[in-house]
Amino acid sequence: MFEERKDKWLKKAQALKPKLFHETVKPVSPMPDRALCENDSLIIDFGNHCVGYLTLAFSFEGSHPDAPAWLSIKLCENERELSESLEGYRGWISKSWVQLEQMHVDVLPAQITLPRRYAFRYVKIDVLGLSSKYKLIVRDASVDAVTSANDEAVQPLAEEEIDRQIDLTALRTLRSCMQDFFEDGPKRDRRLWMGDLRLQALTNYVTFRNNDLVKRCLYLFAGTVNEEGRIAACLFTEPRIEADDTYMFDYSLFFIPALLNYYEATGDEETKEELTPVALRQLALAEQEFDPLTQLVNDSDRLGWCFVDWALPLNKQLCAQAIWIYCAKAAQKLSFDPEREQLIASRIRAAGTHLYDKDSRLVVSGASRQISWASQVWAVLSGIAEGEEAAACLDAVSEREDAIGMVTPYMMHHYAEALCLIGRKRQALEVIRSYWGAMVKNGADTFWELFNPANPDESPYGSAVVNSYCHAWSCTPAWFLRSGILEDQMKYKGIIFDLEGVICSTDEYHYQAWKALADRLNIPFDRERNNLLRGVSRMASLDIILEKSDRQYNDSEKLALAEEKNALYRTLLSNMTPADVTDDVRNTLETLRKADLKLAIGSSSKNTPFILERIGLNHFFDAVADGNCIMHSKPDPEVFLKAAEMINELPEDCLVIEDAHAGIEAAANGGFDSAAIGDAKDDPRANYHLTALFDLINCIQLQ
Numbered sequence: 001m002f003e004e005r006k007d008k009w010l011k012k013a014q015a016l017k018p019k020l021f022h023e024t025v026k027p028v029s030p031m032p033d034r035a036l037c038e039n040d041s042l043i044i045d046f047g048n049h050c051v052g053y054l055t056l057a058f059s060f061e062g063s064h065p066d067a068p069a070w071l072s073i074k075l076c077e078n079e080r081e082l083s084e085s086l087e088g089y090r091g092w093i094s095k096s097w098v099q100l101e102q103m104h105v106d107v108l109p110a111q112i113t114l115p116r117r118y119a120f121r122y123v124k125i126d127v128l129g130l131s132s133k134y135k136l137i138v139r140d141a142s143v144d145a146v147t148s149a150n151d152e153a154v155q156p157l158a159e160e161e162i163d164r165q166i167d168l169t170a171l172r173t174l175r176s177c178m179q180d181f182f183e184d185g186p187k188r189d190r191r192l193w194m195g196d197l198r199l200q201a202l203t204n205y206v207t208f209r210n211n212d213l214v215k216r217c218l219y220l221f222a223g224t225v226n227e228e229g230r231i232a233a234c235l236f237t238e239p240r241i242e243a244d245d246t247y248m249f250d251y252s253l254f255f256i257p258a259l260l261n262y263y264e265a266t267g268d269e270e271t272k273e274e275l276t277p278v279a280l281r282q283l284a285l286a287e288q289e290f291d292p293l294t295q296l297v298n299d300s301d302r303l304g305w306c307f308v309d310w311a312l313p314l315n316k317q318l319c320a321q322a323i324w325i326y327c328a329k330a331a332q333k334l335s336f337d338p339e340r341e342q343l344i345a346s347r348i349r350a351a352g353t354h355l356y357d358k359d360s361r362l363v364v365s366g367a368s369r370q371i372s373w374a375s376q377v378w379a380v381l382s383g384i385a386e387g388e389e390a391a392a393c394l395d396a397v398s399e400r401e402d403a404i405g406m407v408t409p410y411m412m413h414h415y416a417e418a419l420c421l422i423g424r425k426r427q428a429l430e431v432i433r434s435y436w437g438a439m440v441k442n443g444a445d446t447f448w449e450l451f452n453p454a455n456p457d458e459s460p461y462g463s464a465v466v467n468s469y470c471h472a473w474s475c476t477p478a479w480f481l482r483s484g485i486l487e488d489q490m491k492y493k494g495i496i497f498d499l500e501g502v503i504c505s506t507d508e509y510h511y512q513a514w515k516a517l518a519d520r521l522n523i524p525f526d527r528e529r530n531n532l533l534r535g536v537s538r539m540a541s542l543d544i545i546l547e548k549s550d551r552q553y554n555d556s557e558k559l560a561l562a563e564e565k566n567a568l569y570r571t572l573l574s575n576m577t578p579a580d581v582t583d584d585v586r587n588t589l590e591t592l593r594k595a596d597l598k599l600a601i602g603s604s605s606k607n608t609p610f611i612l613e614r615i616g617l618n619h620f621f622d623a624v625a626d627g628n629c630i631m632h633s634k635p636d637p638e639v640f641l642k643a644a645e646m647i648n649e650l651p652e653d654c655l656v657i658e659d660a661h662a663g664i665e666a667a668a669n670g671g672f673d674s675a676a677i678g679d680a681k682d683d684p685r686a687n688y689h690l691t692a693l694f695d696l697i698n699c700i701q702l703q
């Protein structure tokens with residue numbers, strides 16, 4: 001497949017081979033005068049992570065060197081590597097990745113450039129053997145550092161110190177990985193991986209802007225598809241361009257969003273047209289992995305069939321299903337197909353039917369119905385879980401100690417992206433500050449391939465010695481920090497909720513109390529008549545009920561009856577519990593709280609404090625304005641104005657949520673925007689019309 005085009009594509013890729021920028025990097029402090037004897041060692045710090053060629057200059061003191069200097073040279077990406085030992089290495093990938101050399105210097109003085117390219121900040125020289133007739137002096141050291149990243153294209157961030165540090169570290173990471181192509185790690189694996197490319201490219205579009213390098217990589221992948229047309233998980237470019245024999249479900253599919261993102265960043269129609277067939281071919285090939293009856297992706301345990309994260313016990317079924325959906329949606333943007341649209345819908349439904357646990361509100365994966373963070377994150381990113389359900393997935397998993405965690409910055413990227421998608425940019429920023437920030441605190445000057453805060457020494461390879469401490473997929477904070485995560489994300493500063501009918505439903509209790517009173521007075525009253533009482537004050541409601549009575553009541557009798565009803569109503573209210581707050585309401589409130597908004601109640605009910613206490617929300621709101629502190633009820637705006645004043649915000653900066661027409665009118669009268677729900681949902685005076693409270697989250701976000 002594509003055989004006749006592959007050569008042309010590889011030629012295109014080769015024509016885009018970048019020129020590398022060179023920079024000479026010197027150690028942070030001058031070389032010590034100290035002369036070295038056998039068994040002495042010296043550590044040289046170059047100040048920052050760099051990728052390039054090391055030159056060392058040696059001289060000696062004492063008599064003419066009568067034997068070579070025998071040296072061990074260890075190049076380390078970070079400080080912790082300096083003390084890591086290879087002895088008893090038990091990792092499962094080759095220890096040949098360790099940057100450790102031995103050499104003999106026969107003639108002194110000498111200047112030696114090591115032939116290999118290294119990724120490092122520190123160099124440790126151990127003198128393994130030296131004649132006692134002379135001492136060795138390391139006179140000078142320098143690095144010819146190389147990258148294809150153009151620093152001048154980057155706009156620096158002038159934000160909080162922590163963000164600046166994270167951003168610099170992320171930029172340095174990407175810069176080191178940008179060579180002839182986007183390497184995954186310049187120490188290890190020094191090759192082009194599809195999963196990594198996708199995230200590097202995203203970050204590149206808003207930083208170094210070397211879009212031709214992305215184009216080159218897309219053509220490299222397209223030019224090396226196998227006979228079926230499948231994109232390999234990774235490829236080599238030396239001695240000739242060749243795909244590795246590793247194929248992974250998710251990595252092949254990620255060619256699709258990578259191409260789409262490239263097109264969105266550059267508008268390069270030609271590349272889009274030429275490579276879209278390759279992208280669509282990945283979807284077609286993925287079909288083999290689906291069960292046509294259930295529309296679920298097979299629950300495979302073939303080693304490495306789908307990557308997702310380095311959490312080894314992770315079951316990949318849900319993630320694979322979600323990644324297919326995510327990539328198929330991207331394919332729709334490259335080339336829309338109505339049949340594919342239906343297939344996407346049916347696979348979302350299949351996941352909902354077979355891989356969603358209604359009780360826990362979590363998606364599950366595989367025959368063992370495993371619960372993991374990765375599954376929840378991908379369910380959100382794919383749209384398997386949407387709106388309030390999506391928020392519930394991310395919240396519920398954090399309560400589960402048995403959930404399989406996330407261990408790579410790659411997976412954490414997707415978590416932060418999922419949070420942004422459901423409107424929790426603030427929380428996403430916190431994730432970036434705490435997760436990537438913890439690496440900075442642990443001494444990272446480039447971000448690592450894997451970081452498990454619970455176990456900073458964890459390695460996917462059985463030994464930290466072979467870890468990559470500068471790894472492409474961890475560079476995305478530089479993308480997040482430039483993609484609106486820091487901006488004021490909400491249209492409003494405060495949200496004011498009506499209580500009854502919005503936060504909780506008390507309709508039934510009102511009905512039962514009026515019914516009991518009407519029964520005692522022998523006045524006919526039923527649910528139909530009860531509808532007439534909606535949004536009507538207590539005394540006016542009583543008048544409506546008394547219309548059907550045979551006798552007249554004077555004002556003081558009426559007051560007593562209203563009191564009687566209220567007493568009954570309050571007795572009934574005391575049956576309320578936190579369970580009266582629906583998941584929709586709870587998730588919406590949590591999400592708004594995490595978005596850093598001020599939340600208030602504006603309700604005409606004098607029972608407000610009592611109800612809030614019963615449903616367990618009395619300490620939740622920043623302010624409560626209720627029937628006890630106002631003179632005029634809705635549609636007068638007094639209660640909302642009071643609430644806005646209590647949270648110190650102007651009406652135009654607040655949004656009112658109401659289920660009664662009188663409330664929507666009150667909001668308009670006070671100069672507030674409003675969102676209508678329930679009975680008032682279609683009120684034309686409202687700015688937003690909500691089917692569920694969670695719909696609010698999308699309405700109030702700045703795009």
Ligand code: RAM
Pocket residue numbers: 184185189193195196307449
């Ligand atoms: C490792 C590398 C690479 C990653 C693959 C799946 O070999 O770390 O970055 O994409 O695994």
